[in-house]
Amino acid sequence: MNSLDETLTRRSLVMRSFSPSAPIADKTLFAGRIEQMSTLISIAFQRGQHAVIYGERGVGKTSLARVMKSMFGETAWTSYYTCSSGDSFGSIWRSVLADFPITDTRPRAGFSNDSVVAASTTLADMLGDEDPTPNKIRKILDLLGEADGNAVIFIDEFDRPDDPVARSLFADTIKILSDQAIPVTLVLVGVADNIDELIAGHASVQRALVQIQMPRMTSEELMEIVRQGMRSANLGVDDLFAKQVVKISQGLPHYTHLLCQNAGVYVVEQGRENVRAADFDFAITRALNNVSQTVREKYHRATFSNRETLYRQVLLACTMAEKDELGTFSAPDVRDKLCEVTGRRYEIPAFANHLTDFSSMDGARGGILVKRGVLRRFRYRFIDPLLPPYILMKGRTEGLTQELS
């Protein structure tokens, strides 16, 4: 192999070892989440129990669900459906049921040998033309039980359908499936702060529905992503590099993948075998271009100015501010970090307008933060979880901060 071929091969290995934009489907590249996995396993083995996986965008809900689907697939029927905004209760079930074949074996007339032919249909054929009711779905799924089957059905992006009726029909379905101990486990997956946002009328199904909240990943879990990926890419990695990546990722695996992939490709292009701490800044510079357009536009809108202003510094200080367990921070928290960023002392009135601008509903710089609470006790939170790591990366390349603490 000549060296150009070799570089290309090594490069594609790096690309495959990290997946910043796609959920993980391969168990060998899946890190952590032991607790959530064992909860899901025990739910699937208990009749009458169903699950809802919820959390912020980008924390790894789909990856968990995908990996579990392939695991359950070894012993049970499985189906995976990803909702879109136009879906209804009926359209979701039509797709799901199409994954379950009914094989009907009957003799074929006129032939003595080879007289058996399989006519394959699916459970979806039993729906007919009308919109299904939860009871109808129960009856159809019951056939799986008669066939001695066990099924696990994943419905992802459950927050997407605009149809408000769909959610309450799902709550009814869970209740009926659970009361009648049908051997089917429903796993609903979606973006939400709490389960009320996801399942209308969930109080009536509380006992049947186990809530699995997906927290951000721990530093140890993110560290595992770095190590597993680098190992799979045949690269060594410096401890300090790994720690810096973990710190800037803020619990969001997307950024861990993104930075590692960019660093790995760079190191391969240089013909090296090891990712060093010194490669971190280069990885950031490249990774910035790969961050989603939406995130980059939000940053630009929030900080753009022809004059020398404090918008970039205040936004960075918000990102660095001490957060409570809900991810919220106050103006005094921002003040302390703003001093660190600028090396000057600013009092709250000097940047109160900036916070107001970032949290306005319709202003040019708005839609970045939500503001809650009462006057003088306001607390703020970033709306898009993927924005803060980008702000940290920008801050670092623009020399606004060296130390990301």
Ligand SMILES: Nc1ncnc2c1ncn2[C@@H]1O[C@H](COP(=O)(O)OP(=O)(O)O)[C@@H](O)[C@H]1O
């Ligand atoms: N357990 C994990 N191990 C390794 N990478 C992960 C893990 N969970 C998520 N990721 C990565 O994080 C990113 C976001 O994951 P995804 O499952 O799409 O999140 P969500 O569905 O919550 O928005 C993807 O790039 C995915 O590859």
Ligand SMILES: [Mg+2]
């Ligand atoms: Mg997802």
